[in-house]
Amino acid sequence: MTEPATEFPPPKILTLSPTHKPILITQGAEGRLYKTPSPFQPNQFCALKYRPPKPYRHPILDARLTKARISSEAKVLDRCYREGVPVPAVLAKDAAAGWMMIEWIEGEPVRVGINTWLGERPEDDAVVDTSQEDETPLIDLMKRIGVAVGALHRTGVVHGDLTTSNMMLRPWADDRLPNGHGSTSERAKAVAGDVIVIDFGLAMQSQSDEDRAVDLYVLERAFASTHPRAERLFHHILDSYREAFKKAPGVLHKLEDVRMRGRKRSMLG
Amino acid sequence: MSKRPASTETFDPAIASKRPKPPSGITMALERIQLEHIPQSYRVYGALFRDVSNASFLQTQLISRNPEFEYAFIDASTIVSRAHLLAAVWNAVYTSVEGNLRTPNVHSEVVASLNINNNIADGYRRWGITPDKTKDLVVVKILSSPETLSDVEQQKEAEEVWAHLTAQIEGRPVGLIDGEIAQVTDWQKVRKYYKLNGVPVLDQMKDDTEKRKRTESLAIMGMALRGL
Numbered sequence: 337m338t339e340p341a342t343e344f345p346p347p348k349i350l351t352l353s354p355t356h357k358p359i360l361i362t363q364g365a366e367g368r369l370y371k372t373p374s375p376f377q378p379n380q381f382c383a384l385k386y387r388p389p390k391p392y393r394h395p396i397l398d399a400r401l402t403k404a405r406i407s408s409e410a411k412v413l414d415r416c417y418r419e420g421v422p423v424p425a426v427l428a429k430d431a432a433a434g435w436m437m438i439e440w441i442e443g444e445p446v447r448v449g450i451n452t453w454l455g456e457r458p459e460d461d462a463v464v465d466t467s468q469e470d471e472t473p474l475i476d477l478m479k480r481i482g483v484a485v486g487a488l489h490r491t492g493v494v495h496g497d498l499t500t501s502n503m504m505l506r507p508w509a510d511d512r513l514p515n516g517h518g519s520t521s522e523r524a525k526a527v528a529g530d531v532i533v534i535d536f537g538l539a540m541q542s543q544s545d546e547d548r549a550v551d552l553y554v555l556e557r558a559f560a561s562t563h564p565r566a567e568r569l570f571h572h573i574l575d576s577y578r579e580a581f582k583k584a585p586g587v588l589h590k591l592e593d594v595r596m597r598g599r600k601r602s603m604l605g
Numbered sequence: 606m607s608k609r610p611a612s613t614e615t616f617d618p619a620i621a622s623k624r625p626k627p628p629s630g631i632t633m634a635l636e637r638i639q640l641e642h643i644p645q646s647y648r649v650y651g652a653l654f655r656d657v658s659n660a661s662f663l664q665t666q667l668i669s670r671n672p673e674f675e676y677a678f679i680d681a682s683t684i685v686s687r688a689h690l691l692a693a694v695w696n697a698v699y700t701s702v703e704g705n706l707r708t709p710n711v712h713s714e715v716v717a718s719l720n721i722n723n724n725i726a727d728g729y730r731r732w733g734i735t736p737d738k739t740k741d742l743v744v745v746k747i748l749s750s751p752e753t754l755s756d757v758e759q760q761k762e763a764e765e766v767w768a769h770l771t772a773q774i775e776g777r778p779v780g781l782i783d784g785e786i787a788q789v790t791d792w793q794k795v796r797k798y799y800k801l802n803g804v805p806v807l808d809q810m811k812d813d814t815e816k817r818k819r820t821e822s823l824a825i826m827g828m829a830l831r832g833l
């Protein structure tokens with residue numbers, strides 16, 4: 337997210353029509369995400385996920401891995417979308433060329449929304465008495481996260497990298513926004529919106545409580561380090577997860593074990 | 606999300622209608638369709654004909670590979686929306702640009718692209734024009750040349766295509782827009798062809814507009830995931 341787009345040549349698909357310059361949104365270890373006009377929906381954008389070839393891998397192996405990973409991510413998105421889990425729709429893909437185009441999700445990552453809500457207050461929470469303020473909008477967001485993760489797990493998919501950066505907050509239409517004026521309402525808007533889960537690059541299909549518990553554990557750890565001042569509210573995610581997902585009790589029980597030993601189920605300690 | 610930059614060229618039917626009309630005096634319902642991420646040298650035209658009475662004749666021209674009938678003829682009842690159709694058109698053009706056509710030409714590729722599996726004959730049978738059955742017909746014409754055409758040349762080309770279509774298709778031309786497509790969509794067929802019966806997300810939905818939008822997305826996803 338730090339380096340300008342000119343650092344890398346864009347994939348061929350983005351060079352076919354020279355009228356639009358793609359915008360590089362993020363650069364991860366495995367792939368890049370561009371914002372670019374939708375191929376066939378006028379006046380709409382899409383996200384293009386591109387996995388460039390890796391020069392250090394044997395070309396045949398590289399091509400096979402890239403193709404399999406794009407296809408696997410598309411399959412997981414399709415499965416989630418059909419089941420009503422809030423994820424972006426797939427528009428087109430060319431797995432052999434290493435790209436897929438998905439629906440562009442408006443809004444900010446949940447991470448940004450929560451941090452905006454928390455504001456620029458001092459790190460030392462003891463100084464500011466937060467117990468008096470109305471935290472309902474933030475708690476409501478936590479509950480929506482729990483529902484989204486519950487729906488995901490119910491579908492038989494584990495995400496593999498659940499963080500508040502891998503969830504988008506898609507703004508509601510104006511009539512659903514919180515009422516009121518002033519700074520309170522402005523802050524509430526920062527945490528309003530539908531939670532859409534994104535980036536299924538590490539996702540896999542699994543029904544096991546162990547995998548699901550690790551998913552929650554990763555989210556818990558990521559949340560604590562990204563939003564230390566909201567950590568005490570994390571349990572709201574687990575509470576609504578329990579309500580949204582019938583098999584949650586087993587997962588949450590397993591989560592206790594995972595907390596004790598960490599993410600890896602290694603027998604070597 | 607912000608609107609696309611103002612510099613972007615988008616097709617505006619209002620502007621198009623100000624262009625000179627074909628000499629025959631027929632209002633041209635043929636539209637130049639703008640797609641992204643394909644070379645500028647490709648021109649895509651589309652039209653929708655209602656109450657077509659000579660589907661058998663038209664299909665015969667396709668089967669006999671009559672070079673004057675290089676069109677994609679699509680049974681409009683299998684189309685959910687304009688975006689759904691254009692997803693298939695885009696895929697066909699992209700596949701052609703990449704040199705990966707699985708069917709004889711870009712036009713047949715449009716029809717095959719609407720399918721969610723790799724069975725080409727099956728795609729023709731379901732989405733293609735069918736004698737005695739197809740009443741409403743979507744026509745797509747894809748042209749390309751090494752150089753980009755001037756506006757005048759392009760207008761002339763569109764008029765020629767339109768003149769040929771109106772001379773050969775016995776039907777009533779209407780705009781290729783969602784409102785017209787929605788009137789001819791056979792939802793039962795669409796749900797069957799795209800395996801959407803019993804899909805939780807559709808069953809949960811009450812609102813018709815929302816349901817149509819979801820069906821469109823699911824159909825496009827099915828096409829994008831073809832063969833997976």
